[in-house]
Amino acid sequence: MTSRIEAAFARARAEDRGVLGVFVSAGDPDRETSGAILDALVEAKVDMIELGMPFSDPMADGPAIQAASLRALKGGMTLAGTLEMARAFRTHHPDTPLVLMGYYNPIYIYGVEAFLADAVAAGVDGLIVVDLPPEEDDELYLPAREAGLDFIRLVTPTSDAVRLPVVLGTASGFVYYVAITGITGTRSAAADSISAAYSRISAATDLPIVTGFGIRTPEQAGEAASLSDGAVIGSAIVDIIADNLGDDGRGTPETVSKIAAFVGELASGVAAAGRRG
Amino acid sequence: MTDINLNSLRNQPDERGRFGMHGGRFVAETLMPLILQVESAYKAAQSDAEFASELDYYQTHYVGRPSPLYFAERLTAHFGGAKLYLKRDELNHTGAHKINNVLGQALLAKRMGKTRIIAETGAGQHGVATATACALFDMECEVFMGEEDVRRQKPNVDRMRLLGAKVHPVTSGTGTLKDAMNEALRYWVANAETHFYIIGTVAGPHPYPQMVRDFQSVIGREARQQIMDAEGRLPDTIVACIGGGSNAMGLFHPFLDDESVRIIGVEAAGKGIPSGLHAASLTGGTPGVLHGNRTYLLQDDDGQIIDAHSISAGLDYPGIGPEHSWLHDMKRVEYVSATDEEALDAFQLCSRLEGIIPALEPSHALAFVGTIIGDMDRDQILILNMCGRGDKDLGAVLPMLEERGKL
Numbered sequence: 173m174t175s176r177i178e179a180a181f182a183r184a185r186a187e188d189r190g191v192l193g194v195f196v197s198a199g200d201p202d203r204e205t206s207g208a209i210l211d212a213l214v215e216a217k218v219d220m221i222e223l224g225m226p227f228s229d230p231m232a233d234g235p236a237i238q239a240a241s242l243r244a245l246k247g248g249m250t251l252a253g254t255l256e257m258a259r260a261f262r263t264h265h266p267d268t269p270l271v272l273m274g275y276y277n278p279i280y281i282y283g284v285e286a287f288l289a290d291a292v293a294a295g296v297d298g299l300i301v302v303d304l305p306p307e308e309d310d311e312l313y314l315p316a317r318e319a320g321l322d323f324i325r326l327v328t329p330t331s332d333a334v335r336l337p338v339v340l341g342t343a344s345g346f347v348y349y350v351a352i353t354g355i356t357g358t359r360s361a362a363a364d365s366i367s368a369a370y371s372r373i374s375a376a377t378d379l380p381i382v383t384g385f386g387i388r389t390p391e392q393a394g395e396a397a398s399l400s401d402g403a404v405i406g407s408a409i410v411d412i413i414a415d416n417l418g419d420d421g422r423g424t425p426e427t428v429s430k431i432a433a434f435v436g437e438l439a440s441g442v443a444a445a446g447r448r449g
Numbered sequence: 450m451t452d453i454n455l456n457s458l459r460n461q462p463d464e465r466g467r468f469g470m471h472g473g474r475f476v477a478e479t480l481m482p483l484i485l486q487v488e489s490a491y492k493a494a495q496s497d498a499e500f501a502s503e504l505d506y507y508q509t510h511y512v513g514r515p516s517p518l519y520f521a522e523r524l525t526a527h528f529g530g531a532k533l534y535l536k537r538d539e540l541n542h543t544g545a546h547k548i549n550n551v552l553g554q555a556l557l558a559k560r561m562g563k564t565r566i567i568a569e570t571g572a573g574q575h576g577v578a579t580a581t582a583c584a585l586f587d588m589e590c591e592v593f594m595g596e597e598d599v600r601r602q603k604p605n606v607d608r609m610r611l612l613g614a615k616v617h618p619v620t621s622g623t624g625t626l627k628d629a630m631n632e633a634l635r636y637w638v639a640n641a642e643t644h645f646y647i648i649g650t651v652a653g654p655h656p657y658p659q660m661v662r663d664f665q666s667v668i669g670r671e672a673r674q675q676i677m678d679a680e681g682r683l684p685d686t687i688v689a690c691i692g693g694g695s696n697a698m699g700l701f702h703p704f705l706d707d708e709s710v711r712i713i714g715v716e717a718a719g720k721g722i723p724s725g726l727h728a729a730s731l732t733g734g735t736p737g738v739l740h741g742n743r744t745y746l747l748q749d750d751d752g753q754i755i756d757a758h759s760i761s762a763g764l765d766y767p768g769i770g771p772e773h774s775w776l777h778d779m780k781r782v783e784y785v786s787a788t789d790e791e792a793l794d795a796f797q798l799c800s801r802l803e804g805i806i807p808a809l810e811p812s813h814a815l816a817f818v819g820t821i822i823g824d825m826d827r828d829q830i831l832i833l834n835m836c837g838r839g840d841k842d843l844g845a846v847l848p849m850l851e852e853r854g855k856l
Contacts, residue, residue, distance in 0.1 A: 228753040229627065229739060231634045232477040238621060250751040276475060277738045281752030303475045303738065307465065328479040330641050335482050353479060354639035 176269040176297050177322060177345045180219045181380045181401060185447075190397025192217070192442045193382055194435060195273065195406030197224035197240040198257050199249025201413055205423025206244070207257060209413075212428050214265050216435040221261075222300065222404060225254050225274030232302045234357040236407035239414060243421070251278040255290045262295030271324060271345075273300040276312065284312055288319040298322030298345045306338050313342065322346075327373055327381075329353045329365070336376050346380045347373060349400060351387075357407025360386040366399045390441030398445035405438060458705040458781060461772060466655020466742075469778060471771035474654040476741045479638045487645075488656040490561045495663075500556065504664075507552050511585070512542045514549075514667065518675035518832070523802040524815075531685065531825035533818065535805070535835040536672045536700065545808065545837035546668060546696045547578035551647055553664035555582040558645035565589040565644045569633040571598055571626035571692065572763030572810065573605025574837055575649030580614035582647075590614035593633040595624035598762045601845045623756040626692070626766045630740055650693025651770030654741030658770050665699025672832055673703050680830055686711040686821075689834040690814040691784070692728065692764035694773045696836035701782060711783070714773060715817040717759035718786035728757035730769040731777045731784040744771040760789035760845070761809035763837070791816035796839060796846060797855060808837030809846065 174182070184191040194213050199206050213221055226244040230237060258270055272291065279287050279301065291299070299321055304312055306325075313323050322345025330353060331339055340347065349369055351361035366383055373381050383396040384404035396403035412434060416427040454460070461468045474484060494500040508514040517537045525533045538546040551568075558566060566588050570576030576592040583590035592609055596618040599606050609616050617636075622628035630653075637646045651658045651665070676684050687704055689697035691714045704710045719727035727733055730745040737746040739754060747755040747767035757767040776782040787795075792809055795816035799807045807815065814833055822831055839846070850856040 229622070229631055231631050231740070232479075232638060234635070235621075245753060252751075275738075277746075277748070277754075278752035280738055280743075281735075281748065281750065302477050303741075305474060305476060305478055305481045307474050307481070326478045328477075330479050330482045332482060339478060350479065352639075353641055355635045358639065 175322065176267060177220070179267070180269050181346065184219055184402065187443070188446055189443050190400065190447060191219035191382065191402030192393065192397065192439050193220040193222055193402055193404035194218045194409055195222040195224060195404060196409060197226050197237065197244045198254035199226060199244035199247050200240045200410065201243045201417055202247045202422045203249065203253065203257070205427055207260060208428045209431055210261050211264065212432040213435055214268050216432050217439040218268070218435055219402070220269045220271065222271045222273045223254065223258060225251055225272055225278055227275040227278055230275060232355055234355040234407060236357045236410045236414070240410040251282050251287070255294050258291070258296050259294035269297045270295065271298040271300055272296055274302070276301050276303050279312065284315055288315055288321065291321060292319050296321065298324050300324045300326070300348060302326070306342060309342065317344065324348050326350050329369070336373070340377045343377060343379055346382055346401070347377060348404070349373060349381050349383045350385045351383050351396065352385050354385070356385050358386060360388065360392060363395055363399060366396055370400045390437040393438045394441035394445030397442040398448045403442065409434065459702060461775065462655060462659055466659070468772045468775035470736070471744050471774040472655055472658060472742050474741065475738045475743065476654045477638060479641055483641050484654050486561065490557060491656050491660050494557055494560060500560070504553055504556055508549070508667065512548050512552065513540065515671040515675070516540050518672055518679065521803050524799065527802055528819060528822045530823040530827065531829035531831045533822060534676065534830065534832045536668060536832055538668055538696065538834060538836045539805070539808065539838035543574070543578045543581050544840065545574040545578065546665060546699060547575040547649060548581065549667055549699065550649065550661045550664040550695060551575070551578040551582045554647040554660070555586055555588065558588070558647070559586055561645065563643070563645035567591050567593070567633050567637055567644050567646045568649060569593045569626065569629040570649060571629065571765055572761065572808070573598065573602040573609070573841060574763060576614070576616070577605050577608045577612070579647050580609040580612035583614060584612045591617060591636070593617045593619055593629040593636065595619045595626060595629045597624040598626065598629070602762055602841055603844060605841050625757070625762070627754065627757065634740070650695040651698045651772060652693045652740060652742055652744065652768060658742065658772055661695050662698045662702055662772060665695050666702045668696065668699040668834060669701060669703035672700060676830065676832065683707055683710055684830040684832045685825065686713065686831045688713045688715060688814050688818050688831065689836065690715045690764065690810045691769060691773065692717070692766045692810065693768070694770040696834050698770060698772055700834045705781060712781065713817070714782055714784045715814045716784060716786040717761055717764035717813055718788040719758040721788055722786060726758040727786070728759040728764050728766060729786045730767060731773065732786050736774065739768055742771045744768050744774045745777070760792060761813065763808070763810040764813065785817055787813040787816040793846065793849060795819060797850060805835065806839040807835060808839045809842045811836050
């Protein structure tokens with residue numbers, strides 16, 4: 173059976189372009205607006221959604237996503253709430269892949285078994301858990317694969333010839349190339365470094381490779397998506413939320429419409445760039 | 450005969466960095482190659498006599514080790530019970546035990562060819578020790594410190610600046626040690642190829658908890674020898690305060706297999722455990738994963754970390770080293786707590802009776818000692834780790850003592 177993730181990459185390939193993935197924190201800035209944002213992303217032709225599981229101490233994230241996480245938590249978001257949002261999303265959007273992204277502790281406290289059962293039931297396709305390297309595979313990776321979820325590995329500029337096979341050996345779904353040595357949203361990678369990384373990683377895996385961290389504009393998204401198999405944009409989206417809050421700290425109709433407009437530009441940027449890889 | 454005793458409590462962690470279920474390597478992939486490099490460099494250093502002798506040289510001639518084991522006669526008389534000995538690590542150069550570990554890691558960084566150093570600090574003692582070592586070994590030093598701690602530990606901020614370090618005030622979260630550690634890790638992720646991160650306590654991803662413990666164990670090894678010399682026998686009880694737990698692990702580790710020795714760690718109870726405003730991860734927390742390791746944490750039922758509270762910036766951390774969590778689970782070490790007010794009283798008591806101004810951190814340990822030592826026999830022996838001196842705390846403590854009419 174073809175997974176939603178595989179199907180999304182196949183659709184993009186058929187259109188001769190990379191995939192466009194977008195990251196938002198579940199419940200940012202409030203649950204209702206967050207749900208509306210997810211709907212708007214699908215409408216704006218996002219290929220894949222990474223839904224952040226808010227955590228109080230996101231140690232791989234820059235200021236934008238830290239703030240998003242805290243807004244969501246302040247608005248009462250929990251891991252149970254995130255799973256509920258995923259379930260609601262899936263009832264309306266049968267085809268868009270949904271990947272949960274975050275840190276291990278909330279999952280550990282929820283209980284790995286219960287989390288996996290609820291994630292599968294909610295229609296989640298994969299997991300990205302930043303602080304679980306292959307050395308800790310028995311914590312979540314093995315049971316997640318058993319439960320049928322893809323477990324997406326992060327490859328970084330520090331992944332050398334020794335490390336790459338360790339990371340890719342058990343990767344599934346797709347590979348997330350962290351284009352910069354750094355935290356989310358802080359700086360951008362040069363085109364030639366993405367190209368070089370793409371050749372290095374694709375020589376070691378058959379999985380599609382998406383590029384993320386530090387992509388902020390439609391041009392950068394197009395470039396990254398064309399040089400690899402897709403691009404993920406997070407901080408730039410989350411910044412729009414931060415800049416369009418009501419006086420009560422909740423979302424406004426503008427929050428959603430501005431994100432929709434920006435994501436439309438990203439999608440055009442990715443489509444226009446085609447594929448050079 | 451092999452030299453590994455399978456029943457020993459001193460052989461942890463395992464090759465995955467686990468102390469029972471605690472410890473491990475829960476870090477972002479960007480950091481994994483580095484953590485593995487640190488681990489293999491540390492292994493190589495451990496079996497290198499030259500590394501040991503270089504560290505020993507600086508411990509002796511620069512830090513002033515061994516630190517004395519001092520019989521606190523007036524405190525002993527005051528409490529009217531067991532003999533109280535103070536392990537005087539507050540006399541070390543830079544005024545706390547932190548330098549023991551920093552020198553070890555700085556020499557390791559030097560071996561690895563790294564000349565740019567990152568550190569986090571709470572009370573500022575680890576930051577000062579790191580800035581000191583960086584001055585000594587001609588390394589660049591950047592210290593991350595919560596802005597709340599920058600305010601309450603200003604003398605240490607000034608010392609770091611004078612020593613040539615750059616201090617980054619951290620505004621995220623509550624602006625205390627937890628946030629400083631998040632920010633130091635973020636900075637390390639961004640500068641992974643060039644920088645060495647000197648973690649200040651027995652926490653973080655493997656091999657840090659083991660490495661920091663090994664470097665701090667000089668405290669316990671000396672104390673063990675010194676008490677044998679002074680009294681001809683082992684102590685009945687040893688006590689240390691715990692934030693992350695490095696001074697405690699350093700004192701405890703050489704005594705773990707001595708079944709006759711009662712071992713007690715004192716956490717910061719802040720305004721009292723029931724108030725929720727405390728830093729007692731073992732007394733009031735549950736196991737979770739933060740900052741690279743699994744350990745007891747202060748957290749809510751959604752796995753979100755709760756801010757710690759303590760009068761002492763050095764204990765103001767919502768986690769604890771994983772080896773302590775393991776020793777707690779197996780009940781080898783008793784973990785108790787003392788409140789802000791109790792620590793303040795002990796701070797003043799020690800100053801008045803012994804002419805030793807203790808840091809607020811060991812004042813917590815002394816406060817707890819005051820509740821048990823009077824009930825011990827007069828021929829019994831208790832060792833308390835006086836892990837830091839209180840000069841840094843005067844700015845925070847004096848107004849509180851004045852407010853309470855105690856000065």
